[in-house]
Amino acid sequence: MMKNLPDPAASGGARTAYLGGLAIAIGGAVLFSTKAVVAKLLYRYHIDAVTLIAFRMLFSLPVFAAIALWQMRTAPPLSTGDRWRLLGLGLIGYYLSSFLDFLGLQYISVGLERLILFLTPTFVLLISATWLQQHISRKQWLALLASYGGIVLVFLHDLKDGGSHVALGSTLVLGSATSYAVYLLASGEMVKRLGSLRLVSYAMCVSSAACIAQFFLLRPASLLLQPLPVYGLSLVNGLLCTVMPVFMTMVAVQRIGASAASQAGMIGPVSTLFLGALILGEAVTGWQLAGTALVLAGIYLLSKVKH
Known part of the structure; x- marks a missing residue:
């Protein structure tokens, strides 16, 4: 009897589906990273961070609100505890x-x-080790050293030109990364129960409400009147750099898995570096390329560790 041979058409279809998922993951990572470039362009119109983030959420809120309403109609109601957790x-x-x-x-x-x-x-790894008492392996330590070594290279390079402003900006973005790491750890159990679509849409509605309320508390309503390019860039920031990456990443995870999708996201820092040079005229130096390579190598090592 002849053995069953693999169907070339089936294997080719699976390969095409995988490459399609990979392309979606890469596209989502590039779009999400582009928000930094869009923000820099918006700052040229002399608006501040409070106004910028309010405009971003004003344009993205209708999409997330529509999805949240749909989820409310089709999914079971949330418990009181889950409502407070989603708020946080x-x-x-x-x-x-x-x-x-x-x-x-x-x-x-x-x-x-x-x-x-x-x-x-x-x-996420360091918080897990500190608060959840999880063991850090030798390969994980190596990944951490490579990643932080890359950041130090780029930071010291930029510090020579920007001085205290670079230190302040880096500290603020460091706080951003830390708060998002806390979010990822805290949402791990909830996403299994509620699903990523429901969790993200609800959380984004809470975030949008907070950003818009902050604007009206701290800034006069007259600041809603801005030059036309501000509205155009904010639309790009809200839809192309916020809504689309969220759903593209979710689709990619469904098609190729979370591990492959996260590794595809490594294109993000590289794309931002070159987009910054192309659109904003920011210099790309050997120090920055070396630092970027170290960070990417560290994250790649971390992604290969078996949990």
Whole structure:
């Protein structure tokens, strides 16, 4: 009897589906990273971080609110405990993290900002080791050393030109990455029960409400009147750099798995570095490339550790 041979058409279809998922993951990572470049362009119109993030959420809120309403109609009601947890997650994960990030971007380059944010997985690891008493293996320590070594290289390079402003901006973005790491750890159990679509849409609605309320508390309503390019860039920031990456990442995870999707996200810091050079005219130096390579190597090592 002849053995059953693998169907070339089936294997080719699976390969095409995988490559399609990989392309979606890469596209989502590039779009999400582009928000730093868009923020820099918006700052040229002399708006501050409070106004910038409010405009971002004003344009993205209708999409997330529509999804949240749909989820409310089709899913069982939330418990009181889950409502409070979602409130906390929305404030920590998207409101505080985004606000600190956009504040920091006023002082540092988009390349350095993206590298610091890319350390989020290492913060998750360190918080887990500190608070949850999880063991850190030798390979994980090596990954941490490589990643932080890369950040130090780029930070010291930028510090020569920016001085105290670079230190302040880096600290703010570091706070952003830390708060998002806390969000990831805190949401781990909830995402299994509620699903990623429901969790993200609810949390984004909470974050949007907080960002918009903050604007009206701290700024006059007259600041809603801005030059036309501000609305255009904010639309890009809200839809292309916020809504689309969220759903593209979710689709990619469904198609190729979380591990492959996260590794595809490593293109983010590289794309930001070159987009910053192309659109903003930021210099790309050997120090920055070396630092970026170290950070990417560290995150890659971390992604290969078996949990």
